[in-house]
Amino acid sequence: MILPGATLGMLGGxxxxxxxxxxxxxxxxxxxxxxxxxxxxxxxxxxxxxQADFLDPAALDEMSRTCAAITTEFENxxxxxxxxxxxxxxxxxxxxxxxxxxxxxNEKSFFTGNGFPxxxxxxxxxxxxxxxxxxxxxxxxxxxxxxxxxxxxGQWRVGSPxxxxxxxQAMGGVPCVLEEFLEYRAEVSVVLARGVSGEVRAYPPGExxxxxxxxxxxxxxxxxxxxVSHEAVRLASSVAERMGYQGVMAxxxxxxxxxxxxxxxxxxxxxxxxxxxxxxCATSQFEQQVRTLCGLPPGDTSLLSPxxxxxxxxxxxxxxxxxxxxxxxxxxxxLHLYGKAExxxxxxxxxxxxxxxxxxxxxxxxxxxxxxxxxDAE
Numbered sequence: 001m002i003l004p005g006a007t008l009g010m011l012g013g014x015x016x017x018x019x020x021x022x023x024x025x026x027x028x029x030x031x032x033x034x035x036x037x038x039x040x041x042x043x044x045x046x047x048x049x050x051q052a053d054f055l056d057p058a059a060l061d062e063m064s065r066t067c068a069a070i071t072t073e074f075e076n077x078x079x080x081x082x083x084x085x086x087x088x089x090x091x092x093x094x095x096x097x098x099x100x101x102x103x104x105x106n107e108k109s110f111f112t113g114n115g116f117p118x119x120x121x122x123x124x125x126x127x128x129x130x131x132x133x134x135x136x137x138x139x140x141x142x143x144x145x146x147x148x149x150x151x152x153x154g155q156w157r158v159g160s161p162x163x164x165x166x167x168x169q170a171m172g173g174v175p176c177v178l179e180e181f182l183e184y185r186a187e188v189s190v191v192l193a194r195g196v197s198g199e200v201r202a203y204p205p206g207e208x209x210x211x212x213x214x215x216x217x218x219x220x221x222x223x224x225x226x227x228v229s230h231e232a233v234r235l236a237s238s239v240a241e242r243m244g245y246q247g248v249m250a251x252x253x254x255x256x257x258x259x260x261x262x263x264x265x266x267x268x269x270x271x272x273x274x275x276x277x278x279x280x281c282a283t284s285q286f287e288q289q290v291r292t293l294c295g296l297p298p299g300d301t302s303l304l305s306p307x308x309x310x311x312x313x314x315x316x317x318x319x320x321x322x323x324x325x326x327x328x329x330x331x332x333x334x335l336h337l338y339g340k341a342e343x344x345x346x347x348x349x350x351x352x353x354x355x356x357x358x359x360x361x362x363x364x365x366x367x368x369x370x371x372x373x374x375x376d377a378e
Contacts, residue, residue, distance in 0.1 A: 002068045002090070002294035004028025007047070009063045009070035009089075011054060011081065013040030015338035015348060016073035016270050016286075019278070021046050023286035029294075032067055034059055041339040042073070054081045064088040071247060071293045075101045075268050076148060092196075092293050093247040093268045100243065101268045104146045104177040111263055114242050116235065118263045119254070120180040126173070130164045133178040143167045146175040155213065157181065182262070184254040188222050190236035191250045191274035193288035193298035200240060201288070201298035202233045203281060206273045206309075208252075214346060218273040218309045219363060220280065228259050235261060248289045250274060272311070272348070279334040279353045280307035306359035308366040312350040314343035316373055326372040327352050332362070333369060 002008075008024050010017045013035030021031045021042050033046040036053055043049030048066075052059035054077050063070060069090035072082070075098055082095035100106050111118040122133030124143070134141065143164060145154035156167035168176060187210065192202035207222035208215055222229060236251035250271030252264040274285040283291075283299030291299055316322045327335045337350035352369065356362035 001296055006030070006068040006294070007032060007066050008290070008293060009034065009067035009085070010042060010046070010073060011035075011070065011077045012073035013037055013042035013046075013049065014073060015041055015340075017042030018045060018338060019275075019284075019286045019336075020071070020073065020270070020289050023284060024290045027287070027290055029290065032063060034063060039341050044339055054078055060084055069293045069295075071269075071289060072098070073269055090293070090295070093245055093249070097243045097245050098268050101266045102147060104144055104265070105175060107265060108177055110243075116239065116263050117261060119182055122178045124168065124176040124178050127165060127168055130161065130168060130178070134161060134164060137178050137180045140181040142179045142181055143171070144177050144179065145171055146177055182254050182256070184262075185257050186222070186224065186255040187264075188224065188228075188232055188253045188255050188261070189218075189250050189271060189273040190232050190253075191248065191271050191277070191285055192233075192236055192240060193248050193285070193292050193301075194237075194240045194245050195292050195298050196246055196295050197297070198241070199297055200237045201283075201301045202237060203274065203277060203285070203301045204303050205229050205232045206276065208273050212346070214311070214313065214348075215272045216311055217366065218276055219359060220276050220303065220307050220309075221359065223359070224255060225259065228255065228261065232261055235263065239263070239266065247292045248274075248285050272351075273309075275336070275351050276307045276309040276353050277301075278336065280305050280355055305355040306357065306362055307353050307355050308359065308362040309351055309353045310366045310370055311348055312337075312352065312373070313345070314347040314349050315345050316349070317343040322373045326369055330354070330365065330369065332356055332365065 007030040010033045013033045018041040031046045032048045033042045034050045050059045079095045079099045122136045140159045143156045158164040187208040188205050194200045205222045206218040206220045209217045250267040254262045270285040277284045282302045327333050332355050334353045354362045354366040
């Protein structure tokens, strides 16, 4: 076990890295952040910010010498970086697990190869693959970049062969996955922690709402049948076990009208839909990230209160910052801002959570707060 007083490394300096840093320093650890951004939100509050590329030899050498263990806040850190660092210190999650989630083709192969339910899909490596892919998947379909897509970016809905060809060309002809378009009932995610001993602690499933491909809000507990909730936790836990995973991960599902669950994707890190755990659970997902990184057993994941988490995007800024008093005047609302200097359209600037004994009341209050913030931005 790695105990307080040790130095931990974080690859990536965005909001997830920032919240990890808060949790780690609260527990008594030092934190070194590696991120090329000079105004990195995590770098601002870490003990040390290495402003360098993720493959910079000098930066990796310093992390190797000073950090007892290293983790990451996003899956697109080069797997080579993880391999280099793993030679001299603990790296969690392991590079092999991150490799699976960095590439949709690898991820879909992992699902089908291990018998996990997912949607119909086809691998598209060149334009000539589209004809057979559309035959296998059907139309309409969704064409997704195999790598570097997030928050709805790198995805095109297509309704004809010509549209599919245009989308493939627009994405630069890079490898893609063509997926069937699903008329699902809800999107659900399970965030869990798996320790070095194999112990899994899962949070209750969250019901997610997206706007323009970006997570808008998460409702917990999810308003789904209890049997579906248990199955989501079982499947997510099985994914982590099959991967030999160590750390915090999220598994996203589509819930179909007949109550079937189809796995959409995996995030090998804390997840936006798990931010509610900061205020509504016995142990936050970021404390779990510290605990699993340091070889400690995962903490209690009990839900202390129903909760709704709402994202705050850069769209909410008008001539001035939003009127934060619209959130802070409510005793049941908890505001979290990420320390980002420049608000931009679609950029995640913060979130707030509303707690209530009744989740529908929490949802109504969350929406009412949002409408007042949005009115001030327009």
